[in-house]
Amino acid sequence: MVSGAIEAMRTQLEKLGNPSSLHTQGREVRKELELAREQLAKVIGCHASEIIFTGSGTEANNTAIKGLYWKNRALGRNLVVISAIEHHAILDPAHWLHDHDGAEVVSIGVTKSGVVDLDALKVLIDNRGDEIAVISVMHSNNETGVIQPIAQIVAMANVASIPVHSDCVQSFCKVPLSFAELGLTAMTLSAHKIGGPLGIGILVLKRGIDIPAILHGGGQERDIRSGTLNAPSIVGFAVAATSSIPVAEIAELREEFTSGVLAEIPDAFLNGDSAQEHLPGIVNITFPGTESDTLLLLLDSKGISASTGSACTAGVQRPSHVLLAMGHNDKSARSSLRFSLGATTTRDEIKKVIELLPSVIEQARTANLR
Ligand SMILES: Cc1ncc(COP(=O)(O)O)c(C=O)c1O
Known part of the structure; x- marks a missing residue:
């Protein structure tokens, strides 16, 4: 707060x-x-x-x-x-x-x-x-x-x-x-x-x-x-x-984060066209071949919080209705993660996530094949 x-x-x-x-x-x-x-x-x-x-x-x-x-x-x-x-x-x-x-x-x-x-x-x-x-x-x-x-x-x-x-x-x-x-x-x-x-x-x-x-x-x-x-x-x-929120700085970090992740994971893609007007602090990316719940837990174990956007009703995970409405199928919607950046996000944190992601994605893909 x-x-x-x-x-x-x-x-x-x-x-x-x-x-x-x-x-x-x-x-x-x-x-x-x-x-x-x-x-x-x-x-x-x-x-x-x-x-x-x-x-x-x-x-x-x-x-x-x-x-x-x-x-x-x-x-x-x-x-x-x-x-x-x-x-x-x-x-x-x-x-x-x-x-x-x-x-x-x-x-x-x-x-x-x-x-x-x-x-x-x-x-x-x-x-x-x-x-x-x-x-x-x-x-x-x-x-x-x-x-x-x-x-x-x-x-x-x-x-x-x-x-x-x-x-x-x-x-x-x-x-x-x-x-x-x-x-x-x-x-x-x-x-x-x-x-x-x-x-x-x-x-x-x-x-x-x-x-x-x-x-x-x-x-x-x-x-x-x-x-x-x-x-x-x-x-x-x-x-x-x-109180002012450092919106320009957050937007800059978002761009760095997005381009960094897409460069490290070549088949990943952004949900919501980057040319489209968007909020400074939200990024949603699909990582094909992964399950977002697995990704979320792997990232969490490294101190990185992300979210899936999916709803959980009676213990059953459902794919995000937002991504489905944008044309995803169940599988690709379930391979997507949302990252939020805010006033306290630092450039070092962004770098750390970009560095960690390739191994996390690899682990998630291996787990998904089992
Ligand atoms: C777009 C949107 N609408 C409504 C809400 C609900 O607001 P509240 O948490 O204050 O009930 C949220 C909360 O996440 C939200 O993101």
């Missing part, structure tokens, strides 16, 4: 006072919380009143997609449109709306480079725009880092008055992002991806838009998210969002 955020949280934790209480202590906490909201609004490019604090990015996604669906279903719109590469915090509530609440869900595919198929989305909007309750497409993908054409999607959706929500968890503070400039109806953010605390998220919801709530109670946050506000985490979130 960003050290300033820890300090700010510690100070706030020592203050008693519910920000919704009218006594002096409560009012003091409220003042600091509202200051944090203003600071966050500046970074997000929205009005402070458009920020609704939630307990996670997952909660913000659920509130947005369910709320916008329920609001617009009442107006005769029954279609929920998502992309095939969404995080499970959008995929699962969308499928829940289908299974339990009568929604029709359409998943828009992506190109080989991992970008949402705008032609397919346009055809859908042209033919069924007046049936669409909400479109939800992430700003950048958490497995490949590929950035999605959100402004173009909003422009297409506006023609049929369709609200667009975007899960911006991975992009926030990493690439330029402005709620107002994108023209979104709703946006999701999460503190722990930018060096803030765990368990605090934001749903940005355009002024004047009201959606049904999931949580009912004290009426906090425009009556859309009841529950006592988590002042220490909110203050920590604001400090993290206003």
